Amino acid sequence: MNQNQEPTTIVRNAATGMEEVLIGEEMLINMGPQHPSTHGVLNKVLKTNGEIISEVFPQIGYLHRGLEKIAEKLNYHQFMPYTDRIDYLASMNCNFAYAMAVEKLASIEVPKRAEYIRVVMAELNRIATHLVFMGTMGLETGAWTPIVYGFREREEILDLFEMTCGQRLTYNYMRIGGVSDDLPAGFIDKARKFCDVLEQKWVEYNNLLSYNQIFIGRMAKVGVLPAELAIDYGVTGPALRGSGVKWDLRKNEPYSVYPELEFDIPVGTGEQGKLGDAWDRYMVRMREIKQSIRIVRQALDKMPGGEVRAKVGRIFKPAKGEVYVRSENPRGELGFYVVSDGTANPYRLKIRTGSFNNLSAVPPISKGTMISDFVMTLGSFDVVLPEIDR
């Protein structure tokens, strides 16, 4: 063997099933499937040279339940509880998107009051999941307090949901044609009170975490995602807006009653040195909480009376056809492609989720970064694994 030639080793890569040639000090490290920073069951095979990552191979599918196959065996109403399990941190938003897709397919008119209730629930759920994100992002940087704060306020939202539909995580509250029940007595007052409290706490979170110098030191200029790359990989939601792209389906492709409500779209500004870094993505979510409070307040004020559910048969057969309907979920665009062949079950149902595409953009931007920074990069995308694996 040539003296100058570095020794090579051949190792099987668990993510690709291929053999990897490692030169010199290079190593393959399995980060996951059980790792504190994975937000679920995700394995990342890292090819490293010392502390520097040269390549990332995400290995997904641990939570694949075959939701799309299950949908083909059930009628349209029966699939609703499964949509709760797409993104368990934002079940309301998933219910919402699925209901909209089927309503468009079967031309069902939804009562106005139901639309407003849906928007209130979707925005409260958006706040709840962003609070979890704030907490876990704190954990990733080594701060233990924010998660306690985040969960404290999230608890209030879960109480609101519990009094509405009896569930705290998988709500199954929305129905094709409306929502399952009207708001319970006292909901509106409690929700208003919560908005006032959260607005004050929001300032507290920023003082505690967002503008904390240690936190900024860990998040700024880390995991920079350029806008063109984001669009190329189909990145959506706060991750895309963090790169400075003003793109929100609630504004750009308005659905439900969003056109009647006033709110702004926060985007990344690069105020910590680099546009599209982990801090920008984090801050977009924090600012979205503020906008969601605005939306909830307006929706509560404007909510008309009347029915909350259109008359839809237990088993109904939409005419032959297909739709692709997308909505702005806390983790990006959730799209439902539903094909009807005129029977009571969907012929094909495809779920396009935000996290799936967002995760696919992580490997290209992680090349050449430190392993410890990789945790921030991945954490700032806020992926949820059941949504990726479906």
Place this chain on the structure above:
Amino acid sequence: MKAQEIADKLKARFGEGVEFQDNPLTPFVRVKADAIAQVAQFLKETPELGFDSLMCQTAVDNPANFTIVYFLFSMKHNHKVTLKVETPKDNPIVLTVEKIWAAADWFEREVYDLFGIKFAGHTNLVRIMLPDDWEGHPLRKDYQYPATYRGLPL
């Protein structure tokens, strides 16, 4: 731009290779299997079309064939188009669009995994959801549920 106008532009450039179907809910353009890569390139690179985003890509197991569906979107112009490509059931193979939209990398791997449709020219066409040694493609209509996996009853 309306779906009709986009389809007209494609018709002018590709002639017989494309066919517009004015489906009321989802109008789409049917593209011949051998033309998809050029059509995709054209849609992305023509400035007035500017389809920079592949929102979603999936497949449907129809009785007669497999259909690949592409949902394209232009962030610049805020318009969209749906493409469909049909491929026979006995040897399903379509040209990849991975080089044109990076998002297609994982979408195509998913379609390959769950439908068994091959994408010619894809750089890393391996299973993404299921284990490497899984048999069959679950989203096919004729899929038989296995009784065991690696000797374990399911």
